[in-house]
Amino acid sequence: MLVKRIFRLQYWISCVVCFTNLSIGSAYSQTTDMIQNTPTDIVTDFDTTASENILPTGNDDSVLNRCWTPKQLQNTAKERVIHLQKPADHSPPQGSSNVDLDNTHNRAFSTSIAARSIRSVIPAHGEKIIALTFDLCEQADEIAGYDGAIVDLLRAEKVHATFYAGGKWMRSHPERTLQLMADPLFEVGNHAWTHGNLRVLRGAELNAQILWPQIQYQTLKQQLITRSCAASIPDSIPDQPTTFRFPYGTCDAVALQEVAAAGLYPVQWDIVTGDPSKQQTAQHIIDTVLKQIHPGAIIIAHGNGRGWHTHEALKTLIPALKKQGYQFVTVTRLLQSGQHVTAVNCYETKPNDNLRYDKLFGRGTE
Numbered sequence: 001m002l003v004k005r006i007f008r009l010q011y012w013i014s015c016v017v018c019f020t021n022l023s024i025g026s027a028y029s030q031t032t033d034m035i036q037n038t039p040t041d042i043v044t045d046f047d048t049t050a051s052e053n054i055l056p057t058g059n060d061d062s063v064l065n066r067c068w069t070p071k072q073l074q075n076t077a078k079e080r081v082i083h084l085q086k087p088a089d090h091s092p093p094q095g096s097s098n099v100d101l102d103n104t105h106n107r108a109f110s111t112s113i114a115a116r117s118i119r120s121v122i123p124a125h126g127e128k129i130i131a132l133t134f135d136l137c138e139q140a141d142e143i144a145g146y147d148g149a150i151v152d153l154l155r156a157e158k159v160h161a162t163f164y165a166g167g168k169w170m171r172s173h174p175e176r177t178l179q180l181m182a183d184p185l186f187e188v189g190n191h192a193w194t195h196g197n198l199r200v201l202r203g204a205e206l207n208a209q210i211l212w213p214q215i216q217y218q219t220l221k222q223q224l225i226t227r228s229c230a231a232s233i234p235d236s237i238p239d240q241p242t243t244f245r246f247p248y249g250t251c252d253a254v255a256l257q258e259v260a261a262a263g264l265y266p267v268q269w270d271i272v273t274g275d276p277s278k279q280q281t282a283q284h285i286i287d288t289v290l291k292q293i294h295p296g297a298i299i300i301a302h303g304n305g306r307g308w309h310t311h312e313a314l315k316t317l318i319p320a321l322k323k324q325g326y327q328f329v330t331v332t333r334l335l336q337s338g339q340h341v342t343a344v345n346c347y348e349t350k351p352n353d354n355l356r357y358d359k360l361f362g363r364g365t366e
């Protein structure tokens, strides 16, 4: 356990290294045999049959405002804190008793989604639209946080965003998950069940990481529907997440295929804030994003208490990006806007730059 803790610490520390493209040469040379194809970016078309999720701006009569008071929506400092959980919790989601993870017929969809990771989008009409994304990672041996100051800021600025929630995070934060689901500004994507390393996990364990969050999301949405305040729940709240983000930024052909087969678009990023590093500064996040921003960009940050100076940076970034004419949209909306820039594998900033995580974390979910 101690070794794993150290490795995890190394991971969060190493984020600043990998995010700034340093010291990745040895990882390349040691593990190039693991890659069968050179992950060269290509462009593919979007499946326009995917569910629509162009969300209206919130109003006073929204489900969000009918189900929660402003005080209930507001962040609290204590929710940002991450707690260890012992023993580790590998139990399945609520409402999962009849799911056979080896039976592909139980998959939600039959799709033609490409088994490639999406890194950004080229908007068809050159729209200056971008997607802010916040990962809500939670492993088996922790209860991760809720960085509500970020959410409050996004609401105040009327900024659309996508939250990639771990399924176990949804289960441990049911009310916050429902608020994110019900908010017309936001959407909730799938960030695996307990942050497993999907390049290593196989079979039922791999499928559980992908499918259990779908089940947890459905269960929570059903709970919301039963509330009188949500009697006329808007159609814009999807029945299930439609996009997936790989933990540790790691995947391979098998994992990509399983995610696509589950009807989920594998969505990574092309601009990295590096906010998991405590050494990161707000100014560096601001500079990094402003230097790399472009129409169709997907930006990764963290909203689970592991994002450092994220809120502080956003207070400057959001007005600065608006001033440049950028509009913030959900990932689903971005995917609908044009062609996808994709890769055959997953990585942080350059192909193969995260292969060492297989050795550091193994299955990633103990």
Ligand SMILES: [Zn+2]
Residues within 6 Å of the ligand: 135, 136, 137, 191, 195, 246, 247, 248
């Ligand atoms: Zn994560």
